[in-house]
Amino acid sequence: MNRLYDKIQATMAESKLKGWLLRSATASKRGRLDNGEVTKNTLWDKLLLKKVQNLLGGRIHTWVSGAAPLNPKVRGFIREIFSCYVIEAYGQTENVGCGTGTSFVNYQKEDGCVGPPQPWNEIKLADVPDMQYFGKDGKGEVCFRGDNVMLGPSEKTAKTIDEDGWLHTGDVGQWMENGTIKIIDRKKHIYKTALGExxxxxxxxxxxxxxxHIAQMFLWGSSLKSTNVAIIVPEEEKFMKEYGKDRTFEEACADPETAANFLVAINKFAREDGVKGYEVPKAIYLEHELFSIENELLTPTQKAKRPSIQKKYMSIMEKLYEEINN
Structure with missing residues (x-):
C-alpha cells in the first residue's frame, strides 16, 4: 500500500495538471466517504480514477491491512482512489492475528486507530513506568486475554503470557474516546543509551x-553508546535521481560523501516530524540490498528480524561508532 501510494504521488508530482486533477478527484471522493457513500460511479471515477483502479483489476470491494502499522494518510488515499472499504486489523500470531479491527463504517476517521476489541478477546493497558505510560491515564502496554490466545502460561510462555492469562504484546496503546485503540509506541526492543535516554x-x-528516499531502516544503539547509528536501504529509483551521478546504485551507496549528505537530509526531515536530537543516527551505512525473507532478515509477515540484522551488520555498526569518535 505504501509503495502504491508513493508511486501515485510521484505521478502527481510529474505534472501540475495531473496533480491538480488527482487532488480534485480525491477531495471529491473524500466528501462522499465522509457522508457514508462508497461508489465508483462518479464522474471522477469514469474520467480519471478508473485507470488507476484498473492497476489492481478495478473491482476491489474490501482491502484488509495488517502485519504493520498503516499511515492514516495512506489508508485515506487508498479509500479515495479505489473507492473501497479498508479494514485495518491489529494483533499477533499468538492471538490468531486479530484482536482489534476497524469496521465497515463508511465514514470512519483516518485517525490511525486500529478499531475496538473484537468479541473473542478482552484488552487491558498495563503500566509501562519506564516510559511514563500508565493504565489510569488510558495509556499502556496492550494485553489480550481470550480463547484466541495461545495456551499458557508455561515455562516457555512465561515472558509472553502472565499467570492471569494476559498476552503481553510489547506495543503501547491508547484508549480513544470512541472505544478504539491507537498504537502510539513500542515497548519491545527499547534500549537505554549511555546518557540515560x-x-x-x-x-x-x-x-x-x-x-x-528510504526503503528500509534499522536503528541501533546500546547502553554502552551515547548515540545511535543506522543501516539504511535507499529507495533505489528516487535515490539515484538525486545521488546517482552516472554511477551504479551499489557505487552510490558505497560513497562516504553521499552517505554524509544523505544523513543530513533525512535527519532534517525526521527532526521536522518530531524526532528528538538524541534519537537521530549520527552515522549511517547505505546498503544496496533489501532486507528480505530470502536473506533471512525479514519474517514471512515482512517484519524486521532485529537480532539477525544486528548480527549481520554488527562489525559495520562498530566501525560507524569509530568514525563518530574520531
Missing part, C-alpha cells in the same frame, strides 16, 4: 520510513 527504534524507523 530510552530509545524506541521501531517508532523512530517509522518516521524515517516516510521519507521518499
Amino acid at each position: 530510552y530509545i524506541a527504534p521501531e517508532k523512530i524507523e517509522g518516521v524515517y520510513g516516510k521519507h521518499p
